[in-house]
Amino acid sequence: GAGVSQSPSNKVTEKGKDVELRCDPISGHTALYWYRQRLGQGLEFLIYFQGNSAPDKSGLPSDRFSAERTGESVSTLTIQRTQQEDSAVYLCASSQVPSGGEFLAATQYFGPGTRLTVL
Amino acid sequence: GNSVTQMEGPVTLSEEAFLTINCTYTATGYPSLFWYVQYPGEGLQLLLKATKADDKGSNKGFEATYRKETTSFHLEKGSVQVSDSAVYFCALSDPVTGNQFYFGTGTSLTVIP
Numbered sequence: 001g002a003g004v005s006q007s008p009s010n011k012v013t014e015k016g017k018d019v020e021l022r023c024d025p026i027s028g029h030t031a032l033y034w035y036r037q038r039l040g041q042g043l044e045f046l047i048y049f050q051g052n053s054a055p056d057k058s059g060l061p062s063d064r065f066s067a068e069r070t071g072e073s074v075s076t077l078t079i080q081r082t083q084q085e086d087s088a089v090y091l092c093a094s095s096q097v098p099s100g101g102e103f104l105a106a107t108q109y110f111g112p113g114t115r116l117t118v119l
Numbered sequence: 120g121n122s123v124t125q126m127e128g129p130v131t132l133s134e135e136a137f138l139t140i141n142c143t144y145t146a147t148g149y150p151s152l153f154w155y156v157q158y159p160g161e162g163l164q165l166l167l168k169a170t171k172a173d174d175k176g177s178n179k180g181f182e183a184t185y186r187k188e189t190t191s192f193h194l195e196k197g198s199v200q201v202s203d204s205a206v207y208f209c210a211l212s213d214p215v216t217g218n219q220f221y222f223g224t225g226t227s228l229t230v231i232p
Contacts (some may be wrong), residue, residue, distance in 0.1 A: 042223050042225060056219060
């Protein structure tokens with residue numbers, strides 16, 4: 001079946017512009033995650049959705065970042081007034097919580113990422 | 120807080136050599152532990168996982184044992200192949216909710232023939 005897809009694969013923008021990044025999770029996956037990976041660094045958690053609600057927004061770096069999700073489907077990460085420090089690869093992942101509700105064992109499936117470059 | 124520290128790379132090995140990539144973690148509870156791999160040009164994919172102490176995760180000849188006493192989850196393979204060349208990430212899931220993952224910085228492995 002289809003995996004997690006993200007678009008665009010690459011985005012180059014000018015400082016101060018707004019950008020929207022899209023994630024299509026695996027069909028049926030209720031949980032969706034956004035991460036940021038700066039060059040040479042690990043993955044930085046941004047936000048998590050369960051269905052269309054976001055119980056954990058603790059990783060969003062500033063109020064310029066926001067995300068929404070439609071039902072248990074597509075999610076959009078929006079960055080307003082982009083800064084050069086926003087340049088990174090933005091990764092999306094989805095997971096299906098095992099039948100026992102055991103989040104701890106849920107495997108995340110990652111998309112290929114969107115490489116954002118802010119000039 | 121929760122964090123993962125893994126061995127810095129890059130690591131270069133000859134084919135059939137033994138591989139160890141060290142990973143240690145800090146967590147307030149009892150997390151699940153994961154190794155993810157990113158092959159060139161591809162997305163991150165799960166390699167193996169362990170959900171409780173003393174569990175051993177294994178896949179494609181790779182193994183890692185959840186060691187609570189040393190808070191470690193080192194990745195090992197007895198005989199690497201050129202096709203194992205990739206970046207390897209150690210990760211843990213938040214022990215309270217399981218919703219948030221914490222990743223290491225990744226270790227790049229190159230296997231030469």
